[in-house]
Amino acid sequence: MIGIASVLERIACPNCSCVALEDFYYKIGETYILCNRCGYQYARELKLGPDRKERFEENEIIGFGCSQIVNKDGSTEREIFREPISSDTIQQFRYEWNKGTTNQEKSFLLSFENGIFTPLIGTPPKDFLKPYDEIEDPQRESIIIGSDGTISLE
């Protein structure tokens, strides 16, 4: 098998304290964090500097929430937001939500601002926003890797 060895672990999100995924490439020291609740993203990557020496570069994106549309055929579309959710986004989501093909019970639009989650449309699953510390065995949460390479937690 070819590939860079990495350890995929669940950690408490530095932004919202829910379960986030950490992908740590232990041989080279690169780290990626992705939170599917608040949308927080973090990357620590080796980059070549102007002096041609490698150094670590850190990038952090504070998230503003997420959305999930589950279709009646079972397919799921997820999104995380890098900016506060706009009224345009709410309107667009409401349109999707009202389509006959949407499973409204499982679909939701959730904002995260100033440390507070607010469901704007729909209701997230019961344990979706449970803090990492209160989950009995967070490591057992299953990981779903989408065809587009996005990683999510169920």
Ligand SMILES: [Zn+2]
């Ligand atoms: Zn988070």
